[in-house]
Amino acid sequence: MNKKLLSLALAGALGLSLTACGGGTTSQPSTNPSTQPSDAQESAAQTESDLQYVKDKGTLVVGITYFEPMDYKAEGSDEWIGFDADMAKEFAESLGVSVEFQEITWDYKVEELNSKAIDCVWNGMTLTDEVLSAMGTSNPYCTNYQVLVYSSDKAADFEGLTSLEGLNVAVESGSAGEDAAVALGATTVPVQSQANTLMEVAAGTSDAAVIDVLMAAAMTGEGTSYADLSYSLNLNDAQGLESEEYGVGFRQGSDLVDAFNSFWADEVASGSALEIATTYGLQDAVILE
Amino acid sequence: MAILDVHNIEKHFGSTRVLEDISFSLEKGQSLAIIGSSGSGKTTLLRCLNFLEKPDQGSIAVNGNVIFDASDPATQRESEVRKKRLHFGMVFQSFNLFPQYTALKNVTLAKELLSQERPDFKQNKKAILDEIQAEGEALLAKMGLAERCNHYPSQLSGGQQQRVAIARALALHPDILCFDEPTSALDPELTGEVLKVIRSLAEQKTTMIIVTHEMAFARDVADEVIFMDGGVIVEKGPAREVIEHPREERTRQFLSRYADAN
Amino acid sequence: MIEFFTSDTFQTVLAALNSGFLKTLQIFFFTLVGALPLGLVISFGSMSRFTPLRWVTRTVVWAIRGTPLVLQIIALFYVPGIQKWFTWPSGESGRMTAVCVAFIINYACYFSEIYRGGIQGVPKGQQEAGQVLGMTKSQIFFHITLLQMIKRIVPPMSNEIITLVKDTSLARVIALQEVIWMGESFMKGNSGISGLVWPLFFTAVYYLVFSGIVTMLLGKLERKLAFFQ
Numbered sequence: 001m002n003k004k005l006l007s008l009a010l011a012g013a014l015g016l017s018l019t020a021c022g023g024g025t026t027s028q029p030s031t032n033p034s035t036q037p038s039d040a041q042e043s044a045a046q047t048e049s050d051l052q053y054v055k056d057k058g059t060l061v062v063g064i065t066y067f068e069p070m071d072y073k074a075e076g077s078d079e080w081i082g083f084d085a086d087m088a089k090e091f092a093e094s095l096g097v098s099v100e101f102q103e104i105t106w107d108y109k110v111e112e113l114n115s116k117a118i119d120c121v122w123n124g125m126t127l128t129d130e131v132l133s134a135m136g137t138s139n140p141y142c143t144n145y146q147v148l149v150y151s152s153d154k155a156a157d158f159e160g161l162t163s164l165e166g167l168n169v170a171v172e173s174g175s176a177g178e179d180a181a182v183a184l185g186a187t188t189v190p191v192q193s194q195a196n197t198l199m200e201v202a203a204g205t206s207d208a209a210v211i212d213v214l215m216a217a218a219m220t221g222e223g224t225s226y227a228d229l230s231y232s233l234n235l236n237d238a239q240g241l242e243s244e245e246y247g248v249g250f251r252q253g254s255d256l257v258d259a260f261n262s263f264w265a266d267e268v269a270s271g272s273a274l275e276i277a278t279t280y281g282l283q284d285a286v287i288l289e
Numbered sequence: 290m291a292i293l294d295v296h297n298i299e300k301h302f303g304s305t306r307v308l309e310d311i312s313f314s315l316e317k318g319q320s321l322a323i324i325g326s327s328g329s330g331k332t333t334l335l336r337c338l339n340f341l342e343k344p345d346q347g348s349i350a351v352n353g354n355v356i357f358d359a360s361d362p363a364t365q366r367e368s369e370v371r372k373k374r375l376h377f378g379m380v381f382q383s384f385n386l387f388p389q390y391t392a393l394k395n396v397t398l399a400k401e402l403l404s405q406e407r408p409d410f411k412q413n414k415k416a417i418l419d420e421i422q423a424e425g426e427a428l429l430a431k432m433g434l435a436e437r438c439n440h441y442p443s444q445l446s447g448g449q450q451q452r453v454a455i456a457r458a459l460a461l462h463p464d465i466l467c468f469d470e471p472t473s474a475l476d477p478e479l480t481g482e483v484l485k486v487i488r489s490l491a492e493q494k495t496t497m498i499i500v501t502h503e504m505a506f507a508r509d510v511a512d513e514v515i516f517m518d519g520g521v522i523v524e525k526g527p528a529r530e531v532i533e534h535p536r537e538e539r540t541r542q543f544l545s546r547y548a549d550a551n
Numbered sequence: 552m553i554e555f556f557t558s559d560t561f562q563t564v565l566a567a568l569n570s571g572f573l574k575t576l577q578i579f580f581f582t583l584v585g586a587l588p589l590g591l592v593i594s595f596g597s598m599s600r601f602t603p604l605r606w607v608t609r610t611v612v613w614a615i616r617g618t619p620l621v622l623q624i625i626a627l628f629y630v631p632g633i634q635k636w637f638t639w640p641s642g643e644s645g646r647m648t649a650v651c652v653a654f655i656i657n658y659a660c661y662f663s664e665i666y667r668g669g670i671q672g673v674p675k676g677q678q679e680a681g682q683v684l685g686m687t688k689s690q691i692f693f694h695i696t697l698l699q700m701i702k703r704i705v706p707p708m709s710n711e712i713i714t715l716v717k718d719t720s721l722a723r724v725i726a727l728q729e730v731i732w733m734g735e736s737f738m739k740g741n742s743g744i745s746g747l748v749w750p751l752f753f754t755a756v757y758y759l760v761f762s763g764i765v766t767m768l769l770g771k772l773e774r775k776l777a778f779f780q
Contacts (some may be wrong), residue, residue: 075743115632195739
């Protein structure tokens with residue numbers, strides 16, 4: 001419901017900006033093959049094959065944010081690598097299309113999908129209720145939980161905490177970590193990305209951060225950029241919740257979901273899913289069922 | 290035949306009537322002075338002749354051709370008005386020179402633009418522009434400004450600026466040259482040089498209409514004088530007669546205020 | 552000190568910031584090229600004697616100037632696709648196009664008000680002098696009013712243009728990777744480097760140098776127009 005309201009408000013604002021110049025200046029938009037009446041907004045993809053749309057276009061646009069070890073760039077390289085990036089390349093190949101990685105602003109991931117600016121969100125995305133209701137999601141492919149990251153020299157203060165009350169905790173705006181921090185009573189500091197939350201802790205502007213354990217493992221501790229930070233405390237346990245699961249998000253009702261699920265089953269069967277996961281240290285996290 | 294016939298001109302600004310039943314005519318080679326106090330309508334009358342204001346009633350004929358008739362919209366089409374304007378030249382109280390052009394360019398600009406409409410412009414472009422240039426220089430020389438051709442308006446005194454403005458109006462060879470209080474914006478010591486130029490134009494039998502506050506000048510230079518008050522013509526006649534022996538009481542009162550100055 | 556500037560890290564950051572700044576420049580120049588003429592058209596609309604046109608134009612200008620540019624960018628990029636009107640071309644070019652369209656519309660509205668002030672500031676006598684010399688409306692505009700108007704608008708225009716230099720950073724809201732985005736990217740991670748704050752602040756150098764050049768050029772133009780008053 002909220003999303004519809006947002007769309008309406010945005011449409012209103014846009015309407016105004018378009019009348020500015022009689023609509024004549026919205027230069028060279030690419031033609032949209034599915035011109036459905038707008039009341040069919042969210043179900044439009046059901047009536048027309050999203051898979052076919054991507055194949056016709058010849059490119060799978062993968063929405064990402066910088067997230068080691070899922071989507072990142074090696075030092076001195078301009079190529080996106082990581083468990084998610086590598087699998088996305090394989091998936092695109094299986095569809096017979098090329099792959100294009102597009103960095104997005106995480107808050108706008110649903111709008112990015114619905115406006116067809118990207119075709120999927122494949123970025124270590126936790127399957128939260130919000131994600132499940134707004135996107136067409138794949139079977140889970142990786143497990144994850146939220147952890148608390150803090151400065152190593154203050155580790156003693158954080159051992160065995162069961163509540164985050166009274167702490168300023170940096171979280172990625174709109175993330176599963178934010179939900180966990182709020183549930184545990186923290187005062188949250190929402191920032192633009194998970195990586196930025198580490199900056200907050202390093203700079204001392206927040207007491208701690210809540211991020212995915214996968215990222216915490218890759219980016220904190222000795223030999224990483226944040227050698228002075230450490231993590232512990234499975235916040236999912238602290239809340240009495242199951243571990244989280246990562247999934248890939250598509251447009252609602254998209255037939256790309258089925259295409260992905262059968263692709264993934266093949267990769268698991270052939271052993272290449274495990275092989276690539278091992279490259280990035282995710283052999284324990286990847287789901288091989 | 291009269292070169293100019295003005296018939297029954299009437300003009301309102303909103304509900305205020307500023308001109309009422311104005312009729313007069315002017316012979317070729319004659320000069321006419323219009324006098325009267327501020328707000329008497331004399332400037333508005335001049336602006337009507339130049340199509341800067343549109344009269345609500347009446348007609349204007351030049352050389353016997355009606356160029357404006359309030360009851361005939363065909364005479365008011367924008368494209369034609371532009372050509373008809375060229376019957377009249379206009380010198381403004383505040384000069385209105387174009388500040389970004391030199392004195393010479395101020396004089397030649399309009400003519401250059403007009404010449405582009407000539408069918409032979411493309412072939413003879415250089416010759417045509419050279420001729421306009423030479424003519425502009427000659428006009429400025431006639432105004433005593435030969436040395437000032439390449440000066441910008443801001444580098445000229447008020448009197449010099451007004452003389453450039455006169456040259457600019459003359460460049461298009463108007464049938465009738467109009468002056469709207471040409472010396473009112475000038476310091477007193479600079480009025481002489483401008484009046485001298487107008488006097489010599491009168492001696493060369495240039496047809497002119499001059500709105501002025503300079504009574505002595507009007508008396509000595511103009512052939513005819515019209516005295517206006519409250520939007521109507523109170524008195525008209527030969528210049529010397531009207532100014533020295535006014536018949537109307539209102540004219541007398543008006544002139545007595547200038548007696549000291551003379 | 553010198554070691555720092557020759558280090559691989561510095562070179563990597565510099566290359567990334569350069570590529571970001573190239574996009575900043577693109578937004579800047581496309582916006583100027585589009586908004587300068589469009590603003591003039593809008594200013595004519597807002598001075599039109601045809602009342603409905605004048606009313607509509609002024610309302611639109613009010614709406615555009617009265618709402619944040621960042622909101623206009625978000626709306627212009629996402630709403631057409633969500634509403635199935637059209638989709639922007641995928642990849643960087645679509646984002647760049649959307650950003651430029653939003654910037655052009657927004658800045659044209661600001662420019663139009665400056666133009667209006669400039670045109671209305673030219674004394675009416677200038678127009679009348681042109682009229683009595685038999686010039687057409689367009690001749691009067693191009694040969695008489697225009698240059699005087701330009702002289703009048705250069706100082707307020709300079710302010711807007713300098714603001715534009717800095718406003719280009721708003722484009723990162725739809726993930727257009729201009730120079731601030733690139734600077735920030737080293738905080739979260741880019742090319743294997745993360746946790747660096749200085750690249751973000753180093754972008755200031757780009758802005759300072761560029762706005763310095765723009766200021767100098769506009770000052771030159773202002774002096775060039777000083778030959779008349």
